[in-house]
Structures are given as C-alpha cells and as structure tokens.
Amino acid sequence: MQRQDFVARFAGEGGQGVVTAAEMLARAAASVGYHVQTFATFPSQIMGGPTWTQTRISTTPVLSPGDDLDVLVALNREAYDTHQEEVRDGGVVLHDSAFDIPSDNRAIGMPFDELAKQAGEARAANMVIIGALAHLVNMPLSYFEEFVRQRFKGRDAIIASNIKALGLGHEHAASSEVQLGELGSPTKPAYEQLLIKGNEALCLGAMAAGLDFYVGYPISPATPILVFMERNLVDHGKFAYQVSSEIEAINSVLGASFSGKKAMTATSGPGLSLMSEGLGLGWIAEIPAVVVDVQRGGPATGLPTKTEQSDLLAALHPAHGDVRLPIIAPGSVEECFYGMINAINWAERYQGPVILLSEHSLAERSQNILKPDLSKVVVEGRKVYKGSDGYLRYDGFEMSPFPVPGHPGSYVANGSEHDAMGDTTHLPSRHVQMTQRRFSKLKLLENGTYEAENQSEPIAVMTWGGSKGPTQEAYNALIAQGYRIGWYYTTQLHPLPPKLLEELRHKELVIVPELNYQGQFASILRSMGVRAEAITQYIGLPFKVRELVKNITEMANSHKKGMVKA
Amino acid sequence: MSAKNPEYDFKWCPGCGDFGVRRALEFAVADRSKRTGLSMENNVVVAGIGCSGNLVHLLEGPQPYGFHGIHGRSLPIALGVKMARPELNVIIVAGDGDFLSIGAEHIGPQAARNLNVCCVIMDNGVYGLTKGQSSPTTHFGQTTSSTPYGKIEDAMNPLDMYLTMGVSFIASGFSSQPRVLAKLIGEGMDHQGFALVHVQSPCTTSMTPTT
Numbered sequence: 001m002q003r004q005d006f007v008a009r010f011a012g013e014g015g016q017g018v019v020t021a022a023e024m025l026a027r028a029a030a031s032v033g034y035h036v037q038t039f040a041t042f043p044s045q046i047m048g049g050p051t052w053t054q055t056r057i058s059t060t061p062v063l064s065p066g067d068d069l070d071v072l073v074a075l076n077r078e079a080y081d082t083h084q085e086e087v088r089d090g091g092v093v094l095h096d097s098a099f100d101i102p103s104d105n106r107a108i109g110m111p112f113d114e115l116a117k118q119a120g121e122a123r124a125a126n127m128v129i130i131g132a133l134a135h136l137v138n139m140p141l142s143y144f145e146e147f148v149r150q151r152f153k154g155r156d157a158i159i160a161s162n163i164k165a166l167g168l169g170h171e172h173a174a175s176s177e178v179q180l181g182e183l184g185s186p187t188k189p190a191y192e193q194l195l196i197k198g199n200e201a202l203c204l205g206a207m208a209a210g211l212d213f214y215v216g217y218p219i220s221p222a223t224p225i226l227v228f229m230e231r232n233l234v235d236h237g238k239f240a241y242q243v244s245s246e247i248e249a250i251n252s253v254l255g256a257s258f259s260g261k262k263a264m265t266a267t268s269g270p271g272l273s274l275m276s277e278g279l280g281l282g283w284i285a286e287i288p289a290v291v292v293d294v295q296r297g298g299p300a301t302g303l304p305t306k307t308e309q310s311d312l313l314a315a316l317h318p319a320h321g322d323v324r325l326p327i328i329a330p331g332s333v334e335e336c337f338y339g340m341i342n343a344i345n346w347a348e349r350y351q352g353p354v355i356l357l358s359e360h361s362l363a364e365r366s367q368n369i370l371k372p373d374l375s376k377v378v379v380e381g382r383k384v385y386k387g388s389d390g391y392l393r394y395d396g397f398e399m400s401p402f403p404v405p406g407h408p409g410s411y412v413a414n415g416s417e418h419d420a421m422g423d424t425t426h427l428p429s430r431h432v433q434m435t436q437r438r439f440s441k442l443k444l445l446e447n448g449t450y451e452a453e454n455q456s457e458p459i460a461v462m463t464w465g466g467s468k469g470p471t472q473e474a475y476n477a478l479i480a481q482g483y484r485i486g487w488y489y490t491t492q493l494h495p496l497p498p499k500l501l502e503e504l505r506h507k508e509l510v511i512v513p514e515l516n517y518q519g520q521f522a523s524i525l526r527s528m529g530v531r532a533e534a535i536t537q538y539i540g541l542p543f544k545v546r547e548l549v550k551n552i553t554e555m556a557n558s559h560k561k562g563m564v565k566a
Numbered sequence: 567m568s569a570k571n572p573e574y575d576f577k578w579c580p581g582c583g584d585f586g587v588r589r590a591l592e593f594a595v596a597d598r599s600k601r602t603g604l605s606m607e608n609n610v611v612v613a614g615i616g617c618s619g620n621l622v623h624l625l626e627g628p629q630p631y632g633f634h635g636i637h638g639r640s641l642p643i644a645l646g647v648k649m650a651r652p653e654l655n656v657i658i659v660a661g662d663g664d665f666l667s668i669g670a671e672h673i674g675p676q677a678a679r680n681l682n683v684c685c686v687i688m689d690n691g692v693y694g695l696t697k698g699q700s701s702p703t704t705h706f707g708q709t710t711s712s713t714p715y716g717k718i719e720d721a722m723n724p725l726d727m728y729l730t731m732g733v734s735f736i737a738s739g740f741s742s743q744p745r746v747l748a749k750l751i752g753e754g755m756d757h758q759g760f761a762l763v764h765v766q767s768p769c770t771t772s773m774t775p776t777t
Contacts, residue, residue, distance in 0.1 A: 213650050239649050244675040248642040251635065255612070255646020258633055259654065263646070281636050389607075389629070405631040405647070405654055410607045412622055412632035422632070423574035423623045430573075 002184040004059045006137050007066035010129075011052035011083050012075025014042055021073070021126040022053035023366060025133065028147035029057040030195040030368045033186035037469075038366040039065035041541065044220065044304045050078060059184040062367070063469040063476075067544045070180055071136060073129055075112075077101065092178055094132055108132070108176045115168045121161035131169025138182035141166055192371040198336045198362040201369070202292060203228040205340030206264060208377050213256040213263035214240040215249050217271060220304040221360040222294040225266040246271035250278030253289045257282075258413050260382070260404040262344060266292035269311050270301065272318060272355075279353050280319030283438060285413040286394070288347035288354075288382065292340075295359040297540050306540030307361035309465050310516035315355040316494055316524065322435055326350065326445055327493040329357040331468025333367035339491050345380040350441040351399055357493075359515070361542050362466035385409045392420035397437045399444060448492035450500040454479075458508035459556050460486030462532075464493055464521050467543055471513050474548035482565045485556065493521070496528075504530045509559050511535060511552055513543060570629075576620050583741030583767030587688050588621050590741075591657070593748035595630065598655065598755055606630050610647050614640040614660030614669065616695045618688040618767070621659045630657075638668030641676050644683045655755060658685040663693045666702040666724055676760050677731040684754040684761040688741070689724065690769035698772040710772070728762050735761035741768070 008025065010018045019040055026036045034057045043049035056066040068088035074080040074095040087093055087106060095101055097109030110132060112125040119128070127148070134141055145163050152158045196204070203225055206214070214233050216226035226242060233240040239256070243249050249265040256263040267275065272293045282289045295311045297303030315327050326346055330339035339356060347354040385391055385401035393403060393411040403409030412422035417434060419425045454460075463471035468489060475487050486507070490500055504510055504525065510532040512522040519534025526532050535551045537543055578584050595609055609630035613619035615637040622632040635643045640658045648656045660669065665687050676683070692710060693699040699712035702722040709716055728736045735757040739747040747765060754761035 213646070215646075241649065243642070243645070245671070247639065248645065248672060248675065251639040251642030252646030252649065254635070255633065255643040255648075256650035257646075258631075258643075259610070259647045259650040261650040263650070277636050278639070281639075285633075285635075403631075405610050405651065406608050408607055410629045410631045412634050414632075414634045415636050416634060419571070419573045421571055421574075422634075423571050424576060424620070424634070425573055426575075427573070 003137065003181045004184050005066070006057045006183050007054065007069050008071040008073060008133055009052055009054045009069050009083060009086070010073045010075070011050070011079035014045065014049045014051040015047045016075045017126050018051045018075065019053045021129055022055045024126055024147070025057070025130055026055045026366050027195055028130070028144045029186075030193070031147055031150070032143045033188035034058060035060060035062045036195065036366070036368055037062040037065055039361060039542065040364045041307075042305055050082065052079070052083065057183065059186060063473040064545055065542070067546050071133060074101070090180075092136060092180060094129065094173075108173060108178060110169070110172050115172060116165050119161045119165035119168055121158065121165060124162050124165035127162045127165035128169035131166035132173035134166070135170045135173040136178065136180045138179065141170055193368050194371050195366055195368050196333060197224070197364060197366050198333050198358055199224040199294070199364070200228060201333045201336035202266070202340045202356070202358065203232070205337040206344060207233065208337070208372065208374055208379070209341040209344035210262055210379050211264060211344060212238055212261035213253065214265065215243045215252050216265050217243055217246050217249050217267065219246075219268045219271050221296060221363045222266040222268050222271070222292065224363070225292065225294075246274040247278065250275040250289070250291065251281075254278060254282050254285070254287050257287050257289050258405070260384075262288070262348065264290035264292065264344065266294065268294050268296050268304070269299070269314070272311060272314060276318045279325065280321055280323055281415040282353035283319065283323045283325065284321070284417070285415055286351045286438070287413060288351050290343045290347050290354050290356060292356045292358060294363045295357060297538070303540050305360065307359050307466065307542060308515050308538060308540065309359055309467065310520065310538070311357065312493070312516070312520040312524070313518075315357055318355070322439075324439070324442070324494065325352070326354045326442065326495065327357055328354065328491050329465040329493050330362070330491050331465055331489070333362070333365060334369040335491055336362065337369070337372055341377055341379070342491070345378070346445050348380050348382045350444045351402060352438070352441065357465055359466045393422050394418060394434065394437070395420040397433065397440050399441045442495050445492070446495050446498055448490060448495070448497040450488060450490035450492075450497050452500070452503065453487040454484065455486055455503060457484050457486040459511070459559065460488050460504070460507050461511045461513070461552060462488040462504065463513045467513050467515060470543040470545050470548055473545045474552060477545065477549050478552065483553070484565070485552070501528060501530070507531060509533065509556065511555050513548055513552070515542070570626070574623055576623065578617060578620070579771045581770035582617065583690060583765075583769070584618055584621060584688055586741035586744045587686060587747065587765055587767050588624055590744040590747035590751055591621070591659070591686060592625060592627060593744060594751035594755065595657070596627065597748065597752055604655070608653070609655045609657065611657045611659060612640045612644045612647065614638065614658070614664030616661040616664050616693070618659055618661035619664065638664055639672070640664065641669060641672035645676065645681060648681060648683055652682070656683040657755065658683060660685065660687055661694075662687065662689040662691060662703045662724070663701045666722060670702075673728070673733075674731050677728070677733045680734050680759040682759055684751065684757070684763065686751055687724070687762060687764045688767035689764060690767050690772070692769050692772040694769045694772055724764055728764070733762050734759035737761075737763045739763060739765045741765055
C-alpha cells in the first residue's frame with residue numbers, strides 16, 4: 001500500500017545546513033505538486049547550537065508538521081540522542097557515519113560529506129541526504145533533478161555535481177535495502193501555488209493591501225519582515241526604514257498615518273511592550289496603524305526563538321486607560337496573507353490601531369498556498385475629509401472622515417482627552433462622549449467570518465492562531481473515531497463575530513487549546529459569558545496532534561455530559 | 567480660554583516665556599507662507615507634553631495641522647510625518663523636560679539622519695506643568711519640589727550636546743524677543759536638515775534660573 005504522508009526531521013548544529021536541507025526537500029516536493037509544511041526551531045545564536053527543522057510532505061493538505069518521524073536525519077551525536085525517541089516504529093535514522101551511535105536497527109550510517117566530495121561539490125551534502133530520502137519513499141529522482149536545474153540555472157557545473165550527489169545518496173541508501181513504502185504520487189494542482197513562509201505571506205498581504213509606509217526595529221522572530229520590506233517596499237511614494245527603537249517605530253507609524261499614508265510596523269513581545277503608550281495614543285487620537293506581533297516565549301527577553309501564544313492579553317489591552325484593540329490572528333500561512341489585508345483594512349475602517357498576532361512557528365513555517373488572486377483582494381481606502389476649514393474632527397459618537405495635511409480641515413490629533421476640534425479638555429461630558437465614540441467604532445469591525453462544524457453539539461473545540469493546524473487535525477481524528485464534537489474558528493479574535501459569540505454562549509463546554517500558561521483566550525471567552533476551558537502548553541513548541549486528541553477527549557469526558565460517540 | 571475655541575481652557579501663567587515663543591512661531595510660519603505661497607495647512611506642528619506642548623492649541627490666525635502626542639515622542643512622530651510627506655513643513659515644539667530628558671534618546675538618530683524638520687525647544691529649566699520638579703537643565707544645587715535638598719546632578723548643556731551629536735543647524739534665542747526669535751525659527755525651517763532652535767523661555771511661577 002502506498003503511503004500518503006512522509007515526515008522527515010533534520011537535526012544538527014546551527015550552520016550545518018539543517019534548515020537548508022529541509023527547505024530544499026520542501027521546495028522540491030512542492031514543485032511537483034505535493035502539499036508540504038515545515039517547522040523550524042533553533043537557539044538564539046548566530047552559529048552553532050542544537051537546531052532542527054521538520055518537513056512533512058503529503059498527497060493531501062498538511063495541517064501540522066507531524067507528530068512522529070518517518071526519518072530522522074541526524075548530523076551529530078547530540079541530534080541522535082535528542083530526537084531518536086520521536087522516530088516512529090518502523091522509521092529510519094539516517095546519520096552521518098562520521099560519528100558512532102549506539103546499536104540501533106533503524107539506523108543507516110552514510111558518509112554525507114565524503115559522498116558530496118565524490119560528487120565534486122563539498123557543499124552538496126544536502127543533496128546526498130535528499131537522494132537517500134528519495135530512495136526510502138521511492139520518489140523518482142527526476143523530481144529533485146529538475147528542482148536542482150531550476151535552482152542553479154545557468155551554473156552547469158554546480159547542477160552536474162548536485163545531481164551526482166543526489167544519485168550517490170540514493171545508491172548508498174538503496175544498498176542498505178531499507179524501504180519505508182512508496183509515497184503516493186502527487187496530484188499537480190490545476191492552480192498555481194506558492195511555497196512561502198508565514199512572515200513572507202504577511203509582507204505580501206500588506207503590499208496587496210496598499211501599504212505605503214513600513215518602519216521596524218530588528219527583533220526575533222519579526223526581523224524577516226523588516227528585511228523584506230527594506231528590499232521590496234520601494235516604489236514611488238513608498239517608504240521602508242529601520243528606526244532606532246520600537247518606540248520610534250510606533251510613533252513614526254502614527255506620524256505617517258496622520259499624514260495620510262497606510263502605515264505599519266512589526267515586532268515581537270518586547271517591542272509590543274515598548275509600544276504600549278504609542279498604541280494608546282493611536283487609539284485616543286484615532287489614527288489607523290497596524291502592529292504585527294510575531295510572538296515568542298516568555299516575558300522580557302524570554303525565549304526569542306521559540307513559539308508561544310502568550311501575548312494575547314497584552315495585545316488586547318496593551319495600554320493604560322480604557323483601550324481594547326482589535327486583534328487578528330492568522331492560523332496558517334495562507335491566513336497570514338489574507339489576515340494582513342484584513343488588518344490594514346480594519347485599521348483604515350475604524351481609524352485606530354490593529355494588532356496582528358502571529359507567532360514564531362507560523363512565521364518560520366513554509367507552507368504551500370494557492371497563489372492569491374489579487375483581482376479578488378478587497379482593499380479599503382481611508383474615508384478622507386474633503387470639506388473646508390473649521391472641521392470638527394472628533395464630533396459625535398461615530399467614525400468621521402479623516403483630514404489630510406496639505407488640504408483644508410486642519411485640527412490637532414491629540415493624545416490628551418479632547419473636544420471635537422482636537423483641543424485638550426477635562427470636561428466630564430467630553431470624556432464620556434469620546435470614550436463612547438472610541439468604543440462604538442469597533443462595531444464597524446463586527447462583520448467578521450468564522451468556521452463552524454457540527455454546530456448542534458453541546459461541546460466544541462475552538463483554538464486560535466498558529467495552533468489551528470494541529471487542533472484541526474486532532475478534531476478530524478476525533479470525528480473519524482466517531483466522537484461528537486463541534487468546531488469553531490476565526491482569525492478575528494476581537495471583536496469576535498457577534499453570531500459566533502452567540503453560538504459559543506450556548507455551548508456546555510468550549511475547549512480552547514492554546515500555547516500559554518494562563519489559558520488567555522479561554523479567560524477572555526469566559527469574561528464574555530462562554531463556558532470555556534483551556535488546554536495549555538508552554539514548552540516553546542507547537543502542540544502534537546496525539547496529545548491534543550488525548551487531552552480534548554479527557555476534558556470532554558470529565559464534563560458532566562461527556563463527549564459521547566455517535 | 568482660547569479665542570478660537572471657548573471650550574479649550576488651558577492657560578499659561580502671566581509672564582510665561584512661552585507667550586513670546588508662540589508669537590515668534592506665528593510670525594515665522596506666516597512669513598514662510600508668504601515667501602513660499604504655501605497655505606497654512608501645509609504646516610504640521612508636532613508638540614511634546616507640558617506647558618510648551620500646549621502651544622499647538624494656542625496658535626492664533628489660520629491653523630496649521632497639529633499633533634499633540636505623548637511625552638518625549640515628538641521627534642519620532644515628526645519622523646513619520648516627514649518621511650511620509652516630505653513636502654510638508656514640520657515643526658516640533660517641546661520643552662526641556664520632554665525633549666532633553668524622556669525624549670533625549672530620539673535626538674541622536676534624527677541628527678544622524680539629518681531629518682529635515684525644525685525644533686523649537688522651550689527651556690525653562692523646570693517641569694512647570696507638574697509644578698516645579700528639576701529638569702536636565704536645572705542647575706546643580708537648585709532646590710525644587712523634587713530636589714528639596716538641592717539637585718545632585720550637573721545641569722546639562724544642551725547646545726554642547728547638539729553639537730557633539732552632529733545637529734546641522736543649532737540656534738539659541740530668548741523668548742522676550744519674538745521678532746529676533748522668529749528670524750531664527752525661519753532660518754531653521756529653511757535649513758535643509760535637522761534644525762534646533764533652543765529658546766530660553768523662563769517659568770515665572772517656578773522662577774528657576776536656567777542660564
């Protein structure tokens with residue numbers, strides 16, 4: 001029987017090409033039509049330190065990086081020791097024969113570097129490994145040869161040596177006579193697809209939404225967004241720039257947006273903390289802005305290169321005073337693209353800051369997505385004031401058109417409580433009006449959409465953000481086992497679509513898997529009258545599907561009515 | 567109470583130096599508008615927090631755009647305005663507490679960028695609005711409400727600091743001479759780069775010597 005799915009983990013030291021090998025396997029597989037997803041984790045240092053990347057290839061859409069390994073590629077002894085337990089029964093450990101491992105009947109030792117040198121390219125050890133993997137699941141080498149020809153186009157000598165390295169790896173693995181079973185053939189989709197990372201999808205989404213102005217400050221894991229924008233946001237009238245701090249970033253985003261430009265910045269938790277006061281300023285002065293928070297682990301410097309979903313409460317209430325910011329949290333690479341467009345549209349629509357919450361594992365994840373059809377992307381422009389001078393910018397209780405410097409309608413955008421003209425005031429009636437005005441604008445964002453399945457079930461699962469994939473896979477497994485449970489999901493965490501909230505309020509139990517200690521989303525749902533309980537994890541890594549299945553089943557069954565099988 | 571907006575009730579103390587600075591800025595901006603033919607809405611005044619920042623609400627005559635942000639962040643806001651819309655004339659008004667203490671980290675980067683904005687810094691050597699605490703330019707030994715036994719740091723010399731940071735236009739003026747000050751501000755606005763017009767603008771309530 002053919003296998004539908006193949007999970008390989010590449011583990012070694014930073015700088016050994018672990019990430020490159022996994023990415024190459026993913027790209028080559030995607031180029032022939034497989035569905036792929038990668039997961040990368042590494043320490044916070046330039047070179048060295050234990051690093052690993054996982055690539056999952058499938059004939060059907062991939063929701064998670066996979067719990068168990070079909071193949072562990074171990075590039076040093078430490079990698080073998082750390083990861084060998086996760087190799088499934090019947091799996092393979094492919095290791096560099098330059099180091100010894102304990103007797104292990106799953107192991108195939110190969111001289112990766114030696115074979116690369118024989119092929120005439122010392123840097124082609126990745127190709128030796130990929131050749132060996134191709135043998136293990138009986139994938140035609142032609143898939144990879146074509147990939148090499150495209151990747152190194154015009155450099156014939158490199159193409160020849162890399163193809164030779166593929167062949168040598170393949171031969172060497174074949175001589176071991178170990179086989180994992182043939183991976184089913186890919187179905188080349190009728191549509192064009194892209195293999196991109198979460199961070200790249202955010203950038204493309206921002207540009208599709210008409211972003212004019214980007215500033216940022218380097219911080220893991222959001223730095224790739226700054227790097228992308230510096231290279232690509234370069235058209236006439238566009239601006240991308242590295243500023244001197246996150247404080248400078250948020251305030252200059254507000255200055256640019258005040259001047260009529262669509263503006264954003266991206267950061268991680270520490271930067272979000274520094275932006276607190278500026279976000280409050282954007283809220284009270286009613287200035288559109290988007291802040292991407294690519295979450296990492298822990299407070300202060302915490303875990304800069306690990307994944308967690310622990311900034312939700314901070315993102316919802318980043319500032320002092322009565323402030324509750326809109327939040328969009330994409331859960332896949334594709335949702336990063338569309339979520340970013342949504343975030344920029346929201347900021348312009350309600351005239352205030354919007355937080356887009358991503359996270360390390362999503363930012364670094366490569367995933368195949370349907371190439372977006374830009375003609376179908378809805379881009380919302382700002383409602384601009386076109387009248388004469390003497391405009392009451394902050395009049396009434398609703399969003400009002402935005403005056404643009406250089407045109408009539410001058411006013412003071414004010415971070416102090418203000419009257420309709422924007423001048424500072426302490427009158428109680430003004431503070432009441434302005435506070436209500438700021439909150440009433442959130443209603444403009446209540447037309448969000450959500451996913452719902454098995455809506456009549458009294459117990460449902462509802463995760464958020466990057467935990468979507470593993471949770472969806474766990475949900476599918478539960479349904480396949482005959483359990484009765486509902487599924488809810490939205491990228492629009494605040495304001496939640498009102499109909500979704502209404503449905504959730506009628507549930508006996510809403511189970512919320514999320515990567516933080518406090519069960520932050522569950523606590524928010526409870527504050528809104530939903531009987532929500534969290535399944536938490538805070539180890540710096542995403543959920544494993546198997547554990548979610550177990551924990552969801554246990555939590556549901558401990559409930560008074562339980563999750564009965566159909 | 568402002569003539570243009572009866573609801574706005576902020577008042578500078580009688581004799582405050584900031585009155586003279588406001589007048590000077592009004593002269594300078596009006597003069598520039600006349601020279602360039604650009605109407606008032608092409609000016610953006612970014613204000614810091616404190617007595618000085620309220621200047622943005624008290625300007626008389628045709629109104630520029632204003633941005634009264636948060637404490638210490640007038641320069642980053644101005645950076646955003648200017649980079650987004652280089653054709654706008656961007657003026658910063660801030661005090662010594664706002665500009666030289668909490669906001670000091672932003673001076674160096676703008677100097678390095680030679681950001682084309684003009685800053686008018688009103689230095690009264692005290693946190694006036696919060697009623698008389700010591701500021702970076704308060705003299706050593708000075709008693710204030712937050713230094714009841716005398717200030718234990720030396721006073722900062724802002725002009726020296728601007729010079730070492732590489733600010734490309736530095737001027738020093740006094741609030742009691744609005745016409746002279748207006749000329750300095752006008753030159754600062756015309757300067758293609760980062761211009762700082764540092765003004766001694768005494769606080770008549772706290773009466774803290776600054777020079």
